[in-house]
Amino acid sequence: MRSRLPLLAIFPVTVLSLVLGAPFVLGNHPVRWEAGSALPKVVIGGSETSATPSGKKSESSPSDSPSSSSSPSSSTNALQVAKPWKKGMPQWGVQLYWEEETKKRSDTFIENQARKHAKYLIGLGANSVSLSFPYFIGGRTSDELSAGPKTPSPERLEQVLKVFKDAGFRTTLRPILDEGNLKQNNGWRGNIEPASRSAWFASYTKLLKPYLKAAEATKTNTFVIGTELNSLEGDPGWDTLVASAEKTFPGEVSYDANWDNYVTGRIDMPVNHLGVDAYFPVKVPDTAPVSDLVEGWNTWLDKKATGPLPNILVSETGIGAMKGAYHAPGDFYARRALNPKVQANWYKAVCEVVQDRKMQGIYWWSLWFDDDPNTKPDDKVASRLDFAGRPLSEKAIKSCFTSDYAGPGTDTAS
Template identity: 65%
Template sequence: MKRARLPMLAVLPVAVISFVIAVPFVLGDHPLQWSSGSLAPHLVLDGKEHTQRADTEGGDSKTSAATSPTTEVAKVDKVWKKGMPQWGAQLYWEDNPEHSLTYIEKQARLHANYLVGLHANSVSVSFPFFTGTRSSTKISAGDKTPTPDHLARVLRIFHEAGLRTTVRPLMDEHSLTAENGWRGNIKPADREAWFTSYEKFLTPYLKAADSEKATTFVIGTELTSLQGDPHWDGVVDDAEKLFGGEVAYDANWDAYVTGPVTMPVTHLGIDAYFPVKVGDNASVSTLVAGWNKWLDRKATGPLPKITIAEAGIGAMKGAYHAPGDFYTTRAVNPQVQANWYTAVCQVVQERHMSGVYWWSIYFDDDPNTKPDDKVASRLDFAGRPLTEKAITSCFTSGYAGPGDETAS
């Protein structure tokens, strides 16, 4: 029997939404051209509707519930079960062939302890794979792509901590920038060849994810131009033969709001970087209203089948206008980031969504240190006490998760 797809019903007039989306693209507001960004609709699935640190940003000394790297791994407060919220972060991992397994294990324990210190129960491991030009038909691993064996070891350590795990391959975009391209507008010259190559690349990672009992495998992320292609049926069918967990797809926010997003998967995530055109002093309630205004364009009320696969914002002035702006380095404003995180968490809870993953932590970083704002991305949240306090407050809020909506 053919798998039910995920139909997203577009409800906005084309002219209006085209203007809303086009302006941010022209102004460079498209989130994370090499690493991501995304919006929100009415989801119909199978016919149903579905750490604490110091309070100030300045000092060098910090008090953290996250521990230094040791041979021991801290344990989550409560292991995730179906129906509970997914409280997590995206861990972005560019591997290095010169890194030893000892180093990789040390970093995995460091991040596991940090996440447990924030009271997270989930982690998503994002890592790059590579292509050529927009028309290329070949997908490949590169030096920065973790090997399946390395991935399996990292997943094992996260499981030792009791963390729910997601595996999330993410197309690197550096080779596409010369053509003003990104992963969402590739145009393979031969789609059958592209999907064959992509499936060959995914196979060992699906096996590694299955061997370590990962909960979710994201079969594609922000591949907007390929959404709805019939080749996905075969790719997902084969993935489900290799991987016993949930097969998901993460849509980019502009594709999600303009819909439909039609993919043969059991779950949809959103890389959610909704621009809210307000000043730096905007209240949390104003930011919540801004998010809900976007979400309501697709559906009002609960969204229990939707996960915010990415949410983040730069800790800097003017960030609300372009929350996924990876490149800009305006003056640091920690309160902007902290308020955004608080608002997103409130939206997730009020809309009974299945959880949120904050973008992001980098695998080679020490999350217990203050970021060097001369070189670090403004989107980094690890080491920013105000944001970490907002995350901890979110993760310990007592929100029961979307199970309340799905059980009835």
């Protein structure tokens, strides 16, 4: 059975400097088990049968799960988003993470999995999906980036993207630097220091080209050119890389910043859209009302800018369904006692913040591609971040995704 312990850090919250310092050391992204505006040239300144790989059991979803009572029939014609995304509407989505299995799955399996996830997401009321996949580096100072055995091929990604596109979803393709080779020195993708940055960017450009072509072939809406690469933000190498990407891919080229740099740093990237991977710690008890969580999020966001944030997308967020998670939502190592209400209330709060501040939407972390979202998680082995099969969390997501929020009306690309 595959281990799914995400490579993320425990974020202390007692002292602000420690809260902000931890991500620079260990990061906050679960890849293996894991102001206010972003205009062209973004400069944000100042102010987851028998047990499945994730440990889920082959049980029916709860009666109030969106995958059972509210999703459409399994016929191809019924696989359609109720209200397809259009420019200006909120992006209500999920990060679907895909690692190829050691024993490569058949194309038929891949097709069926994509349809299974599409059906589940339609039941949640989602209109968007971001397909995340890993690429690899030799070490913290390496100049070479590569696809690995766990990296899906561009052709396989096209197959999955097409299923979602045909179903009416807004689609994003999102390569993420895997941290497996960084563990020995407690590294994370945000503090890599290539010996030669020019060689690193040349290698990255070569790596991305076939994936950009796959995105173009499937009319994918967005290609995320980089995710949580704090140490490389602002490097002149991005100008050439993005210009090259735009020659191949006519859609939206974006960058997803880590939350720490977003609130304290200057995100200087030559892209036409900015997302934030948001794991803001809020020091409140598990019994705290949703309003306290909302206040906590707003306190963090206000460090950047007060008021509406119509050009900002919550490109990734989540939290464990366990006690104490509010203090460190980016702590993906912990496996404390279950508390599903903690997760559900967090989802409610984030949704409220996104709507109140007129943000572009939310992508929840995450669904694992080889998992069956229609099963209950086996909590002895499953990630605490799993929300599929947790009725309270599914209800909160669906309530958010089917709300009356019309969106910021200022999306920069279709």
